[in-house]
Amino acid sequence: MENTIEKVRSFLINSIDEKYRSFNQSLVPGESSEMLGVRIPQLREIAKRIARESGIEYIRAIEEMEKKAPVYHEELLLHGMIIGYLKCDFDTRTGLLDEFVPVIDSWAVCDSSCMTYKFMKKDMDYWFRYLLKYTESEREYEIRFAVVAFLDHFITEEYIEKILTILGNIKHDGYYVKMAVAWAVSVCYVKFPELTWELLAGDRLDDFTHQKSIQKIRESYRVTKEEKERLAALRRMKKEKNR
Incomplete structure (x- = not known):
């Protein structure tokens, strides 16, 4: 070898x-x-x-x-x-x-x-449960691995509510975790807009991830102009720095 x-x-x-x-x-x-x-x-x-x-x-x-x-x-x-x-x-x-x-x-x-990892689609319950352990990791790329696997293979009617709950619960300061969550939220919105709206309106994401999620959704050609305007109202105002 x-x-x-x-x-x-x-x-x-x-x-x-x-x-x-x-x-x-x-x-x-x-x-x-x-x-x-x-x-x-x-x-x-x-x-x-x-x-x-x-x-x-x-x-x-x-x-x-x-x-x-x-x-x-x-x-x-x-x-x-x-x-x-x-x-x-x-x-x-x-x-x-x-x-x-x-x-x-x-x-x-x-x-x-x-x-x-298309094999995950063939035995979704097994691999979904397997990925859960990485969502609780403290390591940046282990969490990202789970999030990206979810968005690649699990954004379906059966799993969408579980995925959104997981995305809302992830708390990690790593840039590549936050960007992966924002990417996943944007994919969720395109496929399941109302359910994903509830996540965004519920203020469960940190400011950076929340803003990036909305930005990515609004950049999608699969989202209507009316939806983009509606989403703009959810953007958070930047907090003023103490003077």
């Missing part, structure tokens, strides 16, 4: 796009992993192939490498994506996620991985 790891790493290094790396680095500041600059579509194709041929073995090898030193950003992305593309049972996939989620170090790794 070490040979496969080295082959994949060599391929990634040979696939570097300098302009893309510079652009992407500006979008993902402060990440602990070094970024090579390989585009997401390429990474998805690599992840699918590895998942078919040697997914579990590759992940186990990457896990060991992650314990010793930071791996490349793209290798962390592959780690997360392969979990989504693998064909495996509940116990195996649960164990793989248990190991992966704590090493997420950026919104990009979180969000790109969550997109591949």
Whole structure:
């Protein structure tokens, strides 16, 4: 497997796009992993192939490498994506996620991985309950992982009220948590406007998340002009600084 790891790493290094790396680095500041600059579509194709041929073995090898030193950003992305593309049972996939989620170090790794987890739609009750533990974490990217997984796979008639309750209960100062919650609220509003209105009107979100949620909703082309005007009335006035 070490040979496969080295082959994949060599391929990634040979696939570097300098302009893309510079652009992407500006979008993902402060990440602990070094970024090579390989585009997401390429990474998805690599992840699918590895998942078919040697997914579990590759992940186990990457896990060991992650314990010793930071791996490349793209290798962390592959780690997360392969979990989504693998064909495996509940116990195996649960164990793989248990190991992966704590090493997420950026919104990009979180969000790109969550997109591949379509397996969650097939057994929604199990995965919904699984994600709940991360909503109570103190770690920024663990909470974001749960929120993004919810917005990608669980904003349905069956789960919407539970999701809105969870979003209203999340209290964390992390920027990437707040932005994920605002994003999720905006998606909820597009699909279930009246129920989401109740969350916004109920003043359950902190000021930053509340304002960002409304901003994102009002930016959507799927929201009518009348709705946008109605939402504008919910924006909170900025508190004056003490003089």
